[in-house]
Amino acid sequence: MIRLAGMLGVILLLTGACMALEPSSTPSPEQVSITFLISGDPADEEAYRALVEQFMVEVPAVRVELLNIPGQGDFRRRLTADFAAGTPPDVFLINYRRYGPLVARNAIAPIDGYLAQSAVLRREDFYPQALEAFTWRGELMCMPQNMSSPVIYYNKDLFDAAGLPYPANDWRWEDFVTTAQALTRDWDGDGTIDQYGFGVEATLVRAAPFIWMNGGEIVDDPTAPTALTLSAPASREALAWFVDLQNSHRVVPDAVAEAAESSLSRFLHGRLAMLMESRRVVPEFRRIEAFDWDVAPLPQRKVPASILHSDGFCIAAASLHREAAWQFVEFANTRAGQSILARSGRTIPSRTDLAEDPTVLDPQARPHNTRIFLDAVPTLRTFPALATWADIESAVDAELKQAFYGQISLDDAIAAATVRSAEFFSQRE
Structure with a gap:
């Protein structure tokens, strides 16, 4: 499969001939019609449509x-x-x-100027971590709509059945492993596990927090x-701790x-006690x-x-309707706009003035411990802003997954990921 960064290499050659997408119906002569592309499940689409x-x-x-293209892979290809x-x-x-490949090829229109002239938005309204994530060489390229951190979703009923206390806000790696072991069960004794203690994707984005909290680094210079x-x-x-799980x-x-x-799916059906995920799953989990x-x-x-x-x-640099x-x-990034999206439960707004708002900290809505997303803000780190970072991450994921499932040793996985990623570091500009 052609890599995303490589496929986007033709953008500069084509942007001069860009045309606006045709709307599905003819707007009135007074209207300007623009297209808005997202990727999400039905709950996401409902929130963005509102x-x-x-x-x-x-x-x-x-x-x-x-326009909604479910599935991140299909979205990126589209x-x-x-x-x-x-x-x-x-x-x-x-x-x-x-977004690195697009920014590196000048396919995204910077928004620093728009934000500076806005009468309703101020840079100070937003968490600096979110703004920094979309800053390329000192210039703000996109407007961060949300922010989140991975957390541990847990099935309270399974904890109760096992006689275990709910996770503490200051629990440690050792506590976590012991808890996950106690919640992994072969109920009928046939040698096949019926209930797992934990579920996680074998990816760098999931392993990264554990590397950093152990005092390690992912790259030589962030x-x-x-x-x-x-x-x-x-x-x-x-x-090693991560793959040993x-x-x-x-x-x-x-x-x-x-x-x-x-x-x-196992978590949704009550056969998985804990799951590491970001805020994006909340709308679906609220239906449980x-x-x-x-x-x-x-x-x-x-x-x-x-x-x-x-x-x-x-905003696409080739858009004919940038204004x-x-x-x-x-x-979308006013208090009113972000509140509409926050009500779906999917996001923690990037606006600081919504952090304590009932829209976010609704005591009647699950999760009840939403504050932990806010408590994590000072600890949030990001991956490097590189045009080829998606390729680097993909190379690491492929090797890490094999180590996680015992198909190769961890040292072999690290060595292979280091070799495979080297060419992308050299092409990082």
Whole structure:
């Protein structure tokens, strides 16, 4: 498969011939029509559609066509194809870990100037961690809509049945492993585990917080990296602990079990006690009626650490309606706009003035321990801002997954990831 960074290499050659996407219906002569591309499940689409509809009430001169491509892989392929064809969406929502190739090829219109002139938005309104994630060489490129950190979702009913206390806010790695072991059960004694204690994706974005909280680093220089540092003692120790959750402790489904049913599905059906995920799963989890659940912070080690999850509204440089696109982005990031999205439960707003708002900290809505997302903010770190970071991350993920499922040794995985990623560090500009 052609890599995202490589596929986007044609953008500069094609942006001169870009055309706006045709709307599904003809707007009135007074209207400007723009397209807005997202990737989400039905709950996400419902929330963004509510945002779009309210914007069009507030600004009737601009019509927004919402396009949802479920599945991140399909979304990135669609975005790449649209840019290559010269018909990019006017506005699109993308994670900061994925926007590097577009920014490096000048395919995204900077928004520093728009923000500076805005009468309703101020830079001070937003968490600096979210703004920094979308800052490229000192310039703000996209408007961060949300922020989150991975947490531990847990099934309270399974904890109760096992006679275990709910996770404490200051629990440690050792507490976590012991808890996961106690919640991993072969109920009928046939040698097959029926209930797993923990579920997690074998990816760098999931392992990173544990590396950092153990005092390790992922790269040699966070601002101008030239190589991975996963073989350094503190980093390797954290990775060993991470892969041992499956290899040694067997509290995580193995490769066959995960392929048969994802950990997410197991949690939804009450057969998984704990799951590491970001805020994005909350709308789906709020539909759970068979059991009660809540969230706990990641178990800690030497220093507090977590990783930022943030999506930003980006405006295509090739858009023929940048002013209208900014009007939409601007409204979406007002207090009113972010409140619409926060009500879905999917996001922790990037606006600081919504942190204590009942929209976010609703005591009647699950998770009841939402404050842990806010408590994690000072500990949030990000991956490096590189045009080729998505390729580096993909190379590490492929090797880490094999180590996690016992198909190769951890040292072999680290060595292979280091070699495979080297070419992308050399192409990082």
